[in-house]
Amino acid sequence: MKGTSTTRKALSHPDLPLLAATTLTALALGETLAPGSGPAPSETLLGLLALALGTTVPLAFLRSQPLLTAITVTTATLLTPLTYGRLPLSGLPALAAVLYTVGRQSTGRTAAAFAVPFAACAAAGVTHGTALLIGAGATLVAGHAHRTRTEHDHRTAVDWAHADTALAHATLGERARIARELHDIVAHHVSTISVQAETARYTTPGLPPEGAEKFLAIGDTARLALTEMRRLLGVLREDVPEEAVRARAPQPGLDQLLALVDEARETSGGAVRLIVRGPAGPLDPGLELTAYRIVQEALTNARRHAPDAATDVELIYGENELRLRIRDCGPGAGPSRDGGHGLLGMRERTAVAGGTLHAGPAAAGGFLVEATLPVRARETR
Template identity: 75%
Template sequence: MMGIATARRAMTHRDLPTLAAAAVTLLALVEVLAPAASRPATDDLIGPLALALGATVPLAFLRAHLMLTAVTVVAAALLAPAVYDRVFLSGLPALAAALYGVGRHRDGRVAVLFAVPFVGFALADGRHGIPLLVGAAAALAVGNAHHTRAATARRAAADWGHADTALAHAALGERARIARELHDIVAHHVSTISVQAETARYTTPGLPPEGAEKFLAIGDTARLALTEMRRLLGVLREDVPEEAVRARAPQPGLDQLLALVDEARETSGGAVRLIVRGPAGPLEPGLELTAYRIVQEALTNARRHAPDAATDVELIYGEVELRLRIRDCGPGRAPGGAAGHGLLGMRERTAMAGGTLRAGPAPAGGFLVEATLPVRAPETR
């Protein structure tokens, strides 16, 4: 592992192109100037040396001037066999590095343009051109594959970032909507406290002055709390039209669940049943609202993603918890994907009530939403 890490650091070192250029240039000088029986005359060394240096020295400028380096190296690599009937072996690493850089950092059209001269040279000189074409195509293909992989990774990261942002905004919107609904329930109880405190001041026989003052303080505190709640709700309702706020109906409870099921049966075209188990009793208004909204959203998802499929809505009353099970007989796909806003809203409501929610394909087929909500007996007034 340490050897791999060292190799990666070496490959990304800023001086690597210069060091590589120096190495291949030295090899080029040896290749041209080495003694041989067929060594050309001194006057004939200028051309081969120029092409050998042109095929190797530009490698030092690969990162700073990629395209200029690639054009120079390719030109030298193709001119050498055409003019001197030989391929400079020392220039092949520089050629491969330059073409890989073109494929890695430019799009596919540029890579194709660089491959065209090699195709033409291979047609004209198969002995030297075909090996050069195969090597050039391989370097361009590998570079382009890395380019494509990196671009795909960037797009995926951007898509995930956008999805996370959209999910966060959706969660905030769901929480604001839940808070607006719960406000009506809390406001009703606070108003009741204020009215009862005022009434007790005048209807309690023999109430001492100290008791009347305490009832007056209770009523004033309740009215102040109600005012602050309305101010807070004004912030949450900034994005809601005033007409919609004024026309909003009282928040529903479990006593309206039968009407909801009847409506779902009429609009979906499939059989919808309501099953109640255990002793049904009064629950906290906030808990009833949460249960109603979960069932409502689950039926909406079933109608949208499993039309004409039979759906069962089951309420199981327990001593310490209320369980909801909504199961359809559809294909069992998650509505809207794993991050669907319908499931998001149900999860937010369940979490605010201190419960748990599971949603996914049912064991026997279809899609199942199962919520468990803790129950506390409503306070008696």
């Protein structure tokens, strides 16, 4: 592979045609003027020199004028045996280069047109005409084969690109369809819960104040869940305007934990405390979101299984890690609590962040969720 790359780099060098033309011209002059070529009249010598230069010098213009160069070199090469009965050996590499270029860059008709004069010379019995026809035909075919292979590779690459684009559009369309259907189904039910909770506050006779507060908390939680679901589903939809994406609220972080704890305190029957230890510093937004979701799910878990128990939420900032400890004073573990989807979601989030999570009965009673997340400082610009 390294040798192939070196060869391609050498063949694509901008000075290669000029260097090749200079070398072949020197060889052609030496071939024509060599003492072993025999005495010749001055007119013959001048003609041979002109044809020798005609087969090599134009090679310097191969890249800028490929067809004109090919016509000139082909004409000079055929005139040499036709006029003087000699084969310009030094000009044969130049002839091969120009014919290969014609086959590679031109259409099949153009390549066939260049083969016609060689076939005519071979049919007329010109010296070395058959050998020139075979060599020219093989070179033109090789160049045309390279052109065909390159076009096929390009078409294949374009087809794959179109297929990838079509697949991407199909994926986006399917994601948008799922998001719309999920939104229509879940949003309807969550909205119904919110409306029923609000209605129950005013239509339930003899409802104590604590019950009204519970219904109010249910409505608030349902509206919050609806808002977060719409925010999450927004990233799945391709038909969301750019202005709506920019206006979408940011994902929650650790600075919103206090509001989360206040909400948990209002909706549960027990006390909820937030304890922060260590110097708090800026963290990666993804890590903050993971920590927030773990605390949120742990509080939901505690409210569901230990509704009247006190709960402590503890954040411990370390130099290389962030530790979360959420402990309630409830009855501890149970079958539904150990195998719930909430704990599975917390474990998945922790694993994605590269951390560890332990959830189970606490040593002093109750239930403990403890997560350790590796800290990566937020990049500053």
